[in-house]
Amino acid sequence: MRNKLVEFRNVSFRYGEEQPWVLKNCSFEIYENEAIAIIGHNGSGKSTIAKLMNGLLFPQEGQIIINGRNVTHDSIWEIRQDVGMVFQNPDNQFVGTTVQDDVAFGMENRGIPRDEMVKRMNETLSAVGMQEYRLTEPHKLSGGQKQRVAIASVLAIFPQVLILDEATAMLDPRGRTEIMKTVASVQEERHLSLITITHNLQEVVQAERVIVMNQGEIWDEATPREIFAKRTELREIGLDIPFVAALSDELRKTGLPVANEVLNHEELLEELWISRSTM
Structure with missing residues (x-):
């Protein structure tokens, strides 16, 4: 039986006291080595869920538990040891002057030995097709290349939970397929939990379970096959099949x-x- 890694308990969130609730009383669980897709129309709350998991935001109501620890201001640095996140815009997470510096940054902060760092850097950059760009400055890369480096940087730290927030949106179909194959391989090898927030329906189909958000609430939660069998209902809330x-x-x-x-x-x-x- 798989252990529980992520738990939302009646979580509600809004971006200000006078603002409407972005999330309303959301509860769900995610287990070890489980692939989850979170889908919903724009503004449904799915990206807010990702930021709450990583301690970038904190709920006004409810509780978030990651690997047995409550997500609080005091625990966020420990939480981020377990949760890796790839943003929709890769420029938001570049910190190094070169590609290899950027991939090394997270590992250096975790005290990973140099030999292991070099090994992981070579493996992850090769996996995303960016080995030959390792000495390139990130701002000289194309949008798709930047996203590949961002993914490599997170994969290199081997988190227990990997969140992809529209992480393949800037890639062409072939690049998207290659990245998702790489991520799936790492998930299987490291037994991490994969949370994919996406509009790409092929990525949704590959998940074990789908959480459908609608107007800040969990509209449904089931396997991809069960979700997409509800053709009419999905279209009524603005989603495709x-x-x-x-x-x-x-x-x-x-x-x-x-x-x-x-x-x-x-x-x-x-x-x-x-x-x-x-x-």
Whole structure:
């Protein structure tokens, strides 16, 4: 049975006393080595959840527990030993004068031995395709290259919880796929919890569990297959469904017996093959 790593207990948050609540009485749990996707329309509260987990914000109501510790002003430095976060805008987290300095920064703060630092730097920069840029100044990189370095910097510290807040938004489809493969490999190797806040539906499909936010509240929480089976309800709150799921709906309208739960190309091809075999 997996241990609980993250727990939100009736958490509410707003950006000022006169402002509306961004989160309202949110409660959920995330376990070791679990891949979670958090989705919702703009302003639904999903990015606020990420900042609360990392101690960048603190709730006005409720409790947040990371690896058995309450997230407070006194515990945030310990919390950040366990929680790594990659922001949507990579410029927000660059601190080094070169790519390798930036990747080394977090490891130096944690007292990681130099030999291990060099090893991790080589592995993570190679994994995100940025090894040849290690002596480049970050401001000279493209947006996608900056995001790769930001991801490498967080992966290098091997956190127990890794939060990707729209972290692949600036990458092209191929780069996005490569980064998510790298992250999945690290998750499996290090048994970390992966929390992906994203609009990319393919990333959502790859998660074990999905938390759907709507107007600051948890609208639903289930597997991707169960969530995307609620086609009409999702569209009513302003969310889309995967292209393959939409295509399977159209194919069913033509009379093909395609299952309602199809989520990826492989499953759709299998359904079409079965349909062809039975015709």
